[in-house]
Amino acid sequence: MDASWITVGFYLHGTGCSDAVAFEEYTESSCCSAGSSQVFVPFTPPSPYDSAIATGINGNGDVVGYTTKSGVYTGWFYTYFKYYSIKVPGAVSTQPLAVDWQDDVVGEYWDSTGTPHGFLVQNPGGNATYQNPIYFKNNSKYSETVPASIDDCDDIAGWYASGGVDNGFVATTSSAQCTIGSEKPVANPRMKPMNRSL
Amino acid sequence: MRCSFGPSRQKLEAVALAALVVAVSACGGTATSTSSAGSQWLPRSAAPIASPLAYAFQKVDDPAGTNNQVTGINDNAEIIGLYYSSGSTTIYNSYTSQRNGSSQYTSFTLTNWPDAHVYQTHGGTYMSGIATTVTYTQPIAAGYAYSPAGLPGGGQGSEFGVWGVADNQGLWTLLKLHNKQRAHLCISTELNGINAAGDSVGTYGDPFNSCILRAFDFIGSGI
Numbered sequence: 001m002d003a004s005w006i007t008v009g010f011y012l013h014g015t016g017c018s019d020a021v022a023f024e025e026y027t028e029s030s031c032c033s034a035g036s037s038q039v040f041v042p043f044t045p046p047s048p049y050d051s052a053i054a055t056g057i058n059g060n061g062d063v064v065g066y067t068t069k070s071g072v073y074t075g076w077f078y079t080y081f082k083y084y085s086i087k088v089p090g091a092v093s094t095q096p097l098a099v100d101w102q103d104d105v106v107g108e109y110w111d112s113t114g115t116p117h118g119f120l121v122q123n124p125g126g127n128a129t130y131q132n133p134i135y136f137k138n139n140s141k142y143s144e145t146v147p148a149s150i151d152d153c154d155d156i157a158g159w160y161a162s163g164g165v166d167n168g169f170v171a172t173t174s175s176a177q178c179t180i181g182s183e184k185p186v187a188n189p190r191m192k193p194m195n196r197s198l
Numbered sequence: 199m200r201c202s203f204g205p206s207r208q209k210l211e212a213v214a215l216a217a218l219v220v221a222v223s224a225c226g227g228t229a230t231s232t233s234s235a236g237s238q239w240l241p242r243s244a245a246p247i248a249s250p251l252a253y254a255f256q257k258v259d260d261p262a263g264t265n266n267q268v269t270g271i272n273d274n275a276e277i278i279g280l281y282y283s284s285g286s287t288t289i290y291n292s293y294t295s296q297r298n299g300s301s302q303y304t305s306f307t308l309t310n311w312p313d314a315h316v317y318q319t320h321g322g323t324y325m326s327g328i329a330t331t332v333t334y335t336q337p338i339a340a341g342y343a344y345s346p347a348g349l350p351g352g353g354q355g356s357e358f359g360v361w362g363v364a365d366n367q368g369l370w371t372l373l374k375l376h377n378k379q380r381a382h383l384c385i386s387t388e389l390n391g392i393n394a395a396g397d398s399v400g401t402y403g404d405p406f407n408s409c410i411l412r413a414f415d416f417i418g419s420g421i
Contacts, residue, residue, distance in 0.1 A: 043413035051411035054399035056327070056391035063391075063399050065413050088246055098270075098391065119246060133246040138255050149270040149327075156253065157271035157279075168260075168268035168279050170303065171253040 045076040045083050052076075055107075056098035059152075064096040064105055077105060077124045086124050088133045094119075098149045106136065106147035106156055118145040118158070138169060147171075260293050260306040269341075270328035270391075276337045277303065278328040287316055292325035292341060311343035311363050311370060317385070320344055323363065327391040327398070336367040340392035342400075346372060359385025362400055362416075364392065373416065375402045384409040389416075 045052055049067030056064045062079040064086070073093035075086030087094045088109040096107035103123045110116050118136035137145045138160045148158040156171045259266040263281020270278040280292040293306040310323040325341030343363045362373035374387045384403025392398040397417045403409035 039417040041415040041417060043415065045413075051401075052413040053401045053411055054390060054413035054415065057393045057397055057399045057415065059329075059393050059395070061393070061397065061415075063415060065399070068411075090246075117246075135246050136253075146267075148268065151271045151275070152273045155271055155275065157258075157268040157277055159267040166265040166267050168258040168266040169255050170258050170268060170271060170275075170277060171255045173253045 043078065045078075049074070055096060056105075056149075058099045058101050058103070060101065060103075062099055062103060064099045064107075066095050066107075073110075075105075075107065077103075079103070084124050086121065088117075088119055088121075097147070100150045100154070101152040102154075104150055104154065106150045106158075108146050109133075116144045116146075118147045120147065120150070120156070138171070256302070258295070258303045260291075260295075262306070263291065269324075269326040270339070272328045272330040272337055274330050274337070276328060276330070278309065278325045278337075278339050278341075280324060282322075286319065288320045289316070290320070290322035290324045290344075292323045294325075294328070294337065294339065309339060309365060311346050311372075313347040314343040315345040315347060317344040317359060325363075325365070327389065329392050329394045329396075331367065331394060338367065338392060338394070338396060339365045340389035340398045340400075342388040343372070360388060362387045362389035362398070364389060364396070364398060366396065373398075375405070386411075 043052055043054055043063065043065065045065070045067050049069045051068045052065060053068075054063055054065035060079070062077070064075065064077050066073045066075045066086075068074075071093075073095045075094040075096040077084045077086050077096065077099070086096050086105060086107075090111060091109035092112055092114070094107065094109040096105050098107070099105045105121050105124055107119055108116050109119055120134040120136045122134075136147045136156065142160045142162050144161040146158045146160065147156045150156050154173055157169065158171075159166045159168050161167075258268050258277065258279065260279070260281045263283070265284060266279060266281045268277050268279040274296070276294060276296050278292065278294050280290050282288050282290045292309045294309045295303045295306045298304055309325055314323045315321055321344045323341060323343045325339050327340040328337050329339075331338055341363055342360050344360055345358055346361050346363070359374070364371040364373070373389065375384060384405045386409075387400065387402040389398045389400040391400075395417075397415060399413070399415050401411045401413055404412045
């Protein structure tokens with residue numbers, strides 16, 4: 001341990017759950033800890049699946065992720081106490097990676113030949129406004145484009161494979177619905193996730 | 199007591215720190231759970247279409263590494279990403295970057311847990327999410343680090359494995375599954391995304407079910 005590190009205490013919030021899952025959190029300063037405001041929320045998407053992974057959360061507390069079953073990925077989107085599937089039609093596997101304020105979701109899917117593709121789907125939780133998944137690709141000469149993140153202005157970041165090497169990218173669109181830096185996060189977006197308890 | 203290390207991560211080791219250990223239980227009043235009772239698995243029939251949006255791609259590579267990935271972007275156009283080496287061992291180095299006046303990403307600041315190591319075949323710090331803070335000062339970021347050292351209980355095996363990490367404007371937090379009897383069975387806790395409120399999502403290995411991965415939302419993890 002670095003000599004500058006000083007352990008000042010150990011605090012266990014909650015007792016009597018020897019078989020429960022808990023989390024340890026190590027913070028570098030005691031002044032900013034707020035253990036009482038921290039809530040652990042496990043996700044339980046509809047079965048069947050072997051594993052579940054959460055990959056992205058937006059300012060509304062909406063979450064995307066995917067489940068795995070026998071090596072196949074199925075995307076899920078959680079909003080207002082419900083799960084919605086995200087599965088690109090014709091895809092063998094769909095892996096959502098991020099969601100923005102408008103509930104646009106980006107990720108990757110694999111077709112029947114095992115070829116990966118990037119995708120963008122808008123508002124997967126809104127039945128009436130659901131739109132077709134959109135191919136998202138940098139250039140046809142690149143073997144793989146992975147849109148890993150999307151901001152509230154629809155800018156997309158990720159990477160693409162070129163000659164066996166990954167290159168990062170930021171993609172911007174003139175059709176963006178906002179100006180960079182113009183939008184403000186809500187003062188307390190945590191209110192919604194706090195109400196997830198059913 | 200200062201809560202932030204300021205913009206220079208290199209000063210981390212020079213700052214006298216106090217470490218607080220907080221274990222937040224999943225039982226009792228600190229945990230809620232989601233239910234799939236009201237869920238809808240909606241069939242989708244429409245095939246993917248070409249993008250109606252015209253995107254302009256900008257290559258963003260930290261010259262320090264051969265393989266680069268941008269893993270997150272926030273509303274201030276700040277990005278977080280990483281570069282890594284290929285070989286028998288993969289070492290990740292993460293960075294943050296902001297566009298310059300020409301809308302290019304040319305300056306990269308390392309954003310690594312200060313003392314990450316190698317666990318099995320991977321090592322370093324993999325940052326994967328970034329959000330804009332309410333005050334628009336510095337961003338908040340999340341990811342995971344391999345075998346981070348410098349923890350309370352060091353030397354007793356507590357550092358092994360993969361830990362979730364959050365960087366709140368220079369204040370780092372480590373997060374890991376805790377179970378006294380079985381924690382050693384599952385070595386992985388990862389943060390994959392974070393929002394402006396500091397709520398992070400990720401996955402951990404379930405020690406009561408063959409370490410299969412479980413999804414979680416840790417509200418307030420970035421505080």
